[in-house]
Amino acid sequence: MKLSNPTLFHEHALINNTWQSAKSANTIDVFNPFNDEKIGTIPDLSADEVAEAIGFADDAQKSWASLTANERAVILHRWADLIDEHREDLAIIMTTEQGKPLKESRGEIGYANSFIRFFADEAKRAYGDVIPSPNANLRYVVLKQPVGVCASITPWNFPSAMITRKVAPALASGCVMIVKPDSQTPFSALALGELAIQAGIPKGVLQIVTGQADVIGGVLTSDERIKKLSFTGSTRVGKLLMEQCASTVKKLSLELGGNAPFIVFDDADIDKAVKGAIASKYRNAGQTCVCANRIYVHQTIKDEFIAKFTKEVSNLHVGDGLSDDTDIGCLINDTAVQKTQKLLQDALDKGATLITGGKSHPTHARCFLPTVITDITDEMDIAHEEIFAPIAPIFVFDDEQEVIRHANNTPYGLASYFYTRSHARAWRVSEALEYGMVAQNTGLLSTEVAPFGGVKQSGFGREGSKYGLDEYLTTKYWCMDVS
Numbered sequence: 235m236k237l238s239n240p241t242l243f244h245e246h247a248l249i250n251n252t253w254q255s256a257k258s259a260n261t262i263d264v265f266n267p268f269n270d271e272k273i274g275t276i277p278d279l280s281a282d283e284v285a286e287a288i289g290f291a292d293d294a295q296k297s298w299a300s301l302t303a304n305e306r307a308v309i310l311h312r313w314a315d316l317i318d319e320h321r322e323d324l325a326i327i328m329t330t331e332q333g334k335p336l337k338e339s340r341g342e343i344g345y346a347n348s349f350i351r352f353f354a355d356e357a358k359r360a361y362g363d364v365i366p367s368p369n370a371n372l373r374y375v376v377l378k379q380p381v382g383v384c385a386s387i388t389p390w391n392f393p394s395a396m397i398t399r400k401v402a403p404a405l406a407s408g409c410v411m412i413v414k415p416d417s418q419t420p421f422s423a424l425a426l427g428e429l430a431i432q433a434g435i436p437k438g439v440l441q442i443v444t445g446q447a448d449v450i451g452g453v454l455t456s457d458e459r460i461k462k463l464s465f466t467g468s469t470r471v472g473k474l475l476m477e478q479c480a481s482t483v484k485k486l487s488l489e490l491g492g493n494a495p496f497i498v499f500d501d502a503d504i505d506k507a508v509k510g511a512i513a514s515k516y517r518n519a520g521q522t523c524v525c526a527n528r529i530y531v532h533q534t535i536k537d538e539f540i541a542k543f544t545k546e547v548s549n550l551h552v553g554d555g556l557s558d559d560t561d562i563g564c565l566i567n568d569t570a571v572q573k574t575q576k577l578l579q580d581a582l583d584k585g586a587t588l589i590t591g592g593k594s595h596p597t598h599a600r601c602f603l604p605t606v607i608t609d610i611t612d613e614m615d616i617a618h619e620e621i622f623a624p625i626a627p628i629f630v631f632d633d634e635q636e637v638i639r640h641a642n643n644t645p646y647g648l649a650s651y652f653y654t655r656s657h658a659r660a661w662r663v664s665e666a667l668e669y670g671m672v673a674q675n676t677g678l679l680s681t682e683v684a685p686f687g688g689v690k691q692s693g694f695g696r697e698g699s700k701y702g703l704d705e706y707l708t709t710k711y712w713c714m715d716v717s
């Protein structure tokens with residue numbers, strides 16, 4: 235990696251503001267998913283070493299919470315300034331370990347930083363309440379206080395933003411945080427840690443632990459000193475962590491898998507819908523939890539939509555994320571490629587029609603070509619599973635009730651999209667979609683100022699906005715007799 239500031243690259247865990255190896259000296263290798271070159275190693279910490287980090291966090295909790303929101307905001311803004319300053323290096327680290335195009339990595343660093351700046355200021359507005367009393371002698375007050383020591387476990391698809399979405403509201407509201415990043419993309423997290431130290435975030439307030447997921451997860455979910463766990467990742471692991479947290483009754487936020495419907499009604503602006511579908515489907519090579527997973531197009535406009543969509547898809551350039559002209563990088567690993575091929579083959583075997591793509595890049599096996607398939611039926615696995623790859627399955631529908639029924643026919647409920655010019659339909663559809671987020675006439679909905687999160691098996695809790703701050707605050711009711 236050619237970094238302007240090589241000190242951002244750390245191969246150690248960040249514990250109590252020192253960079254540490256595992257006492258066992260055991261490590262985990264990290265590879266560039268595009269070319270399989272080894273990037274470096276991270277410590278494989280033991281359960282005891284993670285417990286030690288929890289001790290440092292516990293020690294730091296009181297003094298961090300005793301700072302004013304303004305004092306914490308000054309430190310967080312300093313961190314954000316440093317992230318802005320090192321944006322290009324952070325983007326290079328991200329693309330090298332994750333594979334997404336550099337322009338997307340730069341965008342993610344900006345997006346990640348937007349949470350730090352937003353929450354630094356939002357915590358100044360963590361208002362409580364004074365409740366009008368029905369009794370002359372009693373007064374009722376509600377105080378908002380930090381939850382305490384928090385932990386987070388994050389995925390590889392957004393190696394920086396999934397961290398700051400949790401760390402920023404936690405730190406801003408007076409909680410300390412231990413982060414376990416994904417073992418495939420740890421260096422983005424560790425670089426953020428380096429900048430956090432430089433910004434003056436005190437010892438024990440932000441720690442980054444690396445190692446075996448089940449070992450670290452076991453400690454973070456069972457230790458009584460941890461008061462809250464925030465997890466982003468698969469529904470399978472989310473359910474496991476929820477079970478593990480039960481014994482200590484931890485507060486939980488779960489941002490899990492999705493299966494987003496993308497509905498184009500007959501009165502839609504088709505060009506706008508095509509643009510939105512490209513952005514929603516192919517960003518991060520289709521590896522986002524809010525990616526359009528099922529594209530439903532009204533019967534009367536399907537030919538025009540498919541023709542225009544396929545033309546746009548053919549302009550997307552696939553390859554090395556570090557090249558300036560790359561629009562779609564590689565998938566994260568071989569398992570992801572195999573799953574993509576299996577889903578596609580199952581659909582083709584059951585009668586789907588391949589319009590474009592359908593295979594890996596001729597010289598880069600992990601780069602899957604953007605693919606469009608039609609004639610999709612409910613019997614196909616692709617109609618139900620989260621694809622997490624650049625395949626766009628296009629379904630055709632006839633009426634509004636039918637498409638809503640299909641759209642809701644999934645255990646997931648994260649993001650959903652629809653295109654219409656009708657105001658009345660917009661209300662009907664927005665209310666009927668069983669999703670935590672609904673986007674109308676746009677393919678991109680994530681922002682730090684709005685509540686991101688799901689319903690059903692996509693999880694619970696919100697990230698971003700004032701609702702995201704609430705996840706790190708407790709509500710204390712204070713009743714006083716003033717007679």
Ligand code: NAP
Pocket residue numbers: 387388389390391392396414415416417418445446447448450451452466467468469471472474475488489490491492522523524620648688692
């Ligand atoms: P994953 O397997 O659940 O991994 C996510 C994180 O969980 C990683 O840090 C992983 O660590 C850790 N983990 C795995 N097994 C664990 C265990 N037994 N105990 C504790 N931690 C464990 O998910 P993924 O396949 O990498 O990520 C893709 C999924 O995340 C998709 O379903 C996607 O929709 C979802 N996602 C959701 C959102 C959202 O906001 N709703 C955002 C992004 C992604 P190791 O890497 O070290 O194994």
